[in-house]
Amino acid sequence: MELTGSQILLKSLALEGVDTVFGYPGGAVINIYDDLYDSSINHVLTRHEQAAVHAADGYARCTGKVGVAIATSGPGATNTVTGIATAYMDSIPMVIVTGQVPTPLIGNDAFQEADMCGITRPCTKHNFLVKDIRDLARTIKEAFYIARTGRPGPVLVDLPKDIQINTHKFSYPETVSLRGYKPTYSGNSRQIEKAAKMILASRKPVLYVGGGITLSGADDALLKLAEQTQIPVTTTLMAMAAFPQRHPLALGMLGMHGTFFANMSVTECDLLIAVGSRFDDRVTGRIDSFAEKAKIIHIDIDPTSIGKNVAVDLPIVGDLKDVLGKLHGCLNQKPELVEDLVEETEDWRSIVVEWKERQPMTYRSSKSVIKPQYVIEKISEIADENAIITTEVGQHQMWAAQFFAFRQPRTFLTSGGLGTMGFGLPSALGAQVAYPDRQVIDISGDASFQMNSQELATLVQYKLPVKIVILNNNYLGMVRQWQQMFFEKRYSQTVMELPIDFIKLAEAYGATGLQATKVEDVEATIKKAFETPGPVLMNFKVSREENVLPMVPAGKAIHEMVLAS
């Protein structure tokens, strides 16, 4: 029996295990939507294509599955670009299907035509324009394979309308054969033995862990290795949930807004073990002073990440789960040497503890005005153990990273690489679709929230009980902070002069709105929101000119921090 292109697409999605897609219909995907009408695949209608991609991204981040989004050609497709670039920078596995004008019209400036393969080439892991229905099933198979293997990433499939309508016999390929794509999973044993030797010879080692650890599912392997060797662990923004932040070996985040003790540990260490991290400029500060005294081991599945920003002493290319497992095994064979290591690094750990005590992650508390950090601390206290936190981008995002005690992997969804404002609400939506019974909390600022606030409608329509926390300072807070510190308080275009009535906004969509203006109301507001069914927006009027500290000014070394006190 012959199937239409859109039926082949949906059958292929089902065979890839896709049960939920996020999207927005339009002329160039109307056939797909017609077939979706009869399909068992669950479709979530967002109110903007960017939000559909962020939602699929949030779904992917918290489940580890490939997120899928659908948009129409032209403006629908170009609206997905920010979402795709966000996923690309954070290596999130996704397949985005965009409609395209019929093949005979491509290149003619047809109505709602945009060259999506051209536009997304630099922000996808790979992309496809399907020009022949005979290639369709194989293309979908390859798209999913590329998205989820190696260093994951978004893959775009541009599907012209005539291909959706044409018919062809459906057979889904069992295997994928891509001559130019063969990721290295298995770490080189000799390199791993060398790494074990370097670890055993170190006296001041630090593990510097990035988002790759969760992408590989190696969170447990990391915990095992850290506990075996008693090496302190600092995590990037992308990896805050990859290591339990209440663990005695946890140093919290490093970099521009990292903890004093994480940045000092990296500056003073004699061995830096970089695991699934990429020496991003927000992490390293002035690059030539970063971990200046240390030998560097860099473990990553992507060879281009290694040696890109920092010269390393020992590169290991491979899947972190494989490499960390082997490393653990290698050290296990030398229990006495490991025991020596733990003993010999006792002093180092006590220096780290001393830094922690001298300069803990803190802020000046207040009884008269709500401190944003206090709100985060309270949420951290009250939220469920397995609550999923999403954020937008800015001050609130850094405070969430600094003051929320993350407990489980895949519970902190934040746009790290691209830094996309407007990511938090739609990604929370996606996470709540994936886990209807878990607490999902979007920590937001008043400016960021307005970038995708239309998704309140989606939350209400699908009865998704996302709890939204707005740390409202009526500023574009992070930019204001820079203007205060480096531009003589010239607050150019960062004052959000119109005070939005967020409660009315929530109510307009049929959600619940709560507000707290006094410190003593914070806890009750959070509790009430968590008890209220359905989506709830909490508006916290916080101290307006609070700054995110510590801060490493641009161009400075990471030990040259401006501290909280």
Add this chain to the structure above:
Amino acid sequence: MKHTISVLVENEFGVLARISGLFSGRGFNIESLSVAPTMDAELSRMTLVTRGDDQILEQITKQLNKLISTIKVVDFTDSEYIERELAMIKVSTDSESRAEALRIVDIFRAKVIDVTPKSYTIEITGAPAKINGILELLRPMGIKEVVRSGPVVIGRGTKGVVG
């Protein structure tokens, strides 16, 4: 330092844009680029000349390898290889210079491939330095146009770079 890199890629829609986009997006420079099909109908070969220090070249080869459409990347710089470029040169001639032009063509073992009363079009193949050499000598006569293919390279010895 100058590097000549041979890249075998899938012979498919948009692959040239992937390669050139990678170079422009990451701020690498391309001095020349030539693309042609290979014996394997599914593959094309690109030969490109770029400049950079060791760290940049390491990134260039790694990034090229990372593209899904790339099958193989070989940097010939540290190996024995033969480099050839083709140029077609349209040079003005008058009664005085015509004989001299032909002498130069002869010395460089080039060929005249088109003649008019006022010009010669010359074809020459060789290493880029040889082409620069003939251009230098022809320049005083007045060069109207030069079309160069950009160099292509092949390794010495029996081993071939194939997919």
